[in-house]
Amino acid sequence: MVNLAQSSPAEGEPLSLPAQIDPRITRLLRETGFIRALKSGFGGPVHLLFPEIFRDTISRFEDVLDQRALHYHLMFAKKANKAESFVQESALAGIGLDAATVEEAANAMANGIRPDHIGISGPAKSDILLALAAQQGFLIALDSPDELDRASFIARRVGRPLRALIRLTPESQEKSRFGIAAARLSLMLDRLDDGIQLEGLSFHLSGYSIPERAEAAFTTARLLLKLRQDFPNCRKLDIGGGLPVSYCRETDWQTFLDREQPGDFHGNKRFSGYYPYHQPHDGPSALAAILDTKPSGQTHSLAALLKETGIELLLEPGRALLDQAGITLFSVQGVKDRGDYGIITADGTSFSLSEQWFDSEFLPDPLLLPARPEAPSPYPASIGGVSCLDSDMLTWRKISFPQKPRRGDILCYPNTAGYQMDSNESEFHGLPLPRKIAVGLNAPDFTWCLDETYCAATAGIDIQG
Ligand SMILES: *Cc1c(COP(=O)(O)O)cnc(C)c1O
Numbered sequence: 001m002v003n004l005a006q007s008s009p010a011e012g013e014p015l016s017l018p019a020q021i022d023p024r025i026t027r028l029l030r031e032t033g034f035i036r037a038l039k040s041g042f043g044g045p046v047h048l049l050f051p052e053i054f055r056d057t058i059s060r061f062e063d064v065l066d067q068r069a070l071h072y073h074l075m076f077a078k079k080a081n082k083a084e085s086f087v088q089e090s091a092l093a094g095i096g097l098d099a100a101t102v103e104e105a106a107n108a109m110a111n112g113i114r115p116d117h118i119g120i121s122g123p124a125k126s127d128i129l130l131a132l133a134a135q136q137g138f139l140i141a142l143d144s145p146d147e148l149d150r151a152s153f154i155a156r157r158v159g160r161p162l163r164a165l166i167r168l169t170p171e172s173q174e175k176s177r178f179g180i181a182a183a184r185l186s187l188m189l190d191r192l193d194d195g196i197q198l199e200g201l202s203f204h205l206s207g208y209s210i211p212e213r214a215e216a217a218f219t220t221a222r223l224l225l226k227l228r229q230d231f232p233n234c235r236k237l238d239i240g241g242g243l244p245v246s247y248c249r250e251t252d253w254q255t256f257l258d259r260e261q262p263g264d265f266h267g268n269k270r271f272s273g274y275y276p277y278h279q280p281h282d283g284p285s286a287l288a289a290i291l292d293t294k295p296s297g298q299t300h301s302l303a304a305l306l307k308e309t310g311i312e313l314l315l316e317p318g319r320a321l322l323d324q325a326g327i328t329l330f331s332v333q334g335v336k337d338r339g340d341y342g343i344i345t346a347d348g349t350s351f352s353l354s355e356q357w358f359d360s361e362f363l364p365d366p367l368l369l370p371a372r373p374e375a376p377s378p379y380p381a382s383i384g385g386v387s388c389l390d391s392d393m394l395t396w397r398k399i400s401f402p403q404k405p406r407r408g409d410i411l412c413y414p415n416t417a418g419y420q421m422d423s424n425e426s427e428f429h430g431l432p433l434p435r436k437i438a439v440g441l442n443a444p445d446f447t448w449c450l451d452e453t454y455c456a457a458t459a460g461i462d463i464q465g
Helices: 025-030 032-042 051-067 084-093 102-110 125-136 145-158 181-188 210-229 250-259 283-291 303-307
Strands: 046-049 071-079 094-097 118-119 140-141 161-167 196-202 236-238 311-313 326-335 340-344 368-371 379-384 393-401 410-413 435-440 449-452
Touching: 025 032, 025 051, 032 046, 032 326, 032 410, 032 435, 051 071, 051 084, 051 283, 051 435, 071 084, 084 094, 084 102, 094 102, 102 118, 102 125, 118 125, 125 140, 125 145, 125 161, 140 145, 145 161, 145 181, 145 196, 161 181, 161 393, 181 210, 181 236, 196 210, 196 311, 210 236, 210 283, 210 303, 283 303
Parallel strands: 046 435, 071 094, 071 311, 094 118, 118 140, 140 161, 161 196, 196 236, 236 311, 340 379
Antiparallel strands: 046 326, 326 340, 326 410, 368 410, 379 393, 435 449
């Protein structure tokens, strides 16, 4: 990873938080003609997707699991991004997909995911989704005794048992509204009948503590081994998603946290908290650390336990699979100088950066791609959306741009594929939804196509040749 054209802030310099950017993307951003043509060709903001980076990340996850000789199944948590390209890549790589709605499951099938590779999580599922799951053989994570009864009834009507996991609420997540506490598990086991084929247990943790996740995995694995005596098909352990992404270097993040103050933000804006933008691990290395954890006083790692007992490990990463797999481009529509700093108006809204709607801010510095580069002359500016809401700010923080941004310059938000891009987008003010464009980075010349026409099987390949 490299930091494009920006270095860490020294004492007395404006606050900055340079994003770590994959070198392939850095190379793309230097192709200013290509970037400007794509941006102007589609009007409004555009999201650039990098399916090849997503594909590489899948391989890195698989390497971690293969090196430990585990029996496993990876599923991409679709809610983190709506693009078709990533689902296509998942299907081509042979991994599965975690969905929560009929729409997500149908989209997965349309893009080639095998039905038995589709997992369904989420709270009480709709009747239609439960029926579809029974018909197609999706693996459902049952959330409550009440849902289990309804699922079993529907599956018997459909005439096929429903493949199911039971979702547990880990002890450390007692505030979560999902799953059932292990102590109450018998409430569900007692209701099992021939409508349900129990295949294992699942949990999903928020927060990035590696010991906590390993601990929850051990506890659940032991419970699974006990259940196996009564339910011989019960051999899957689904440890959910929630693997980390590191957006920035540790020193930059620490400096940011130490130095940030109200004056760094437009309107002295304060937030209730921030995503931890630096992490010591990325997704695959966090997974390795979890698998290699040994409980205190024991000699066997989690990986060894899974391998010896033949437990199949299921994982549902969303954000971590999308690390570096997309960026978002806006144009500068105008700049208002307020004397001590500027307010940029971008050609879109903050709905294209979801973090802004969770009483927080997407902090990695946006990059300015100027139409006409000038000699460095730092200019601080915040970035507002084009709507009529005061709260529609893409960046409240006064970013220290290397030169004064001007109408027609491009602003690039890095690493937006995981949750930022599209979960909150709407046609507010009648604006069209921003387009998604899949960009090929590996060929000598960059290639692109609309996300909806992307085909992973032939991307970047000239099949005539
Ligand atoms: C959201 C979610 C995920 C994905 O979480 P990430 O933090 O994006 O990895 C996986 N499983 C379940 C059940 C979820 O709700």
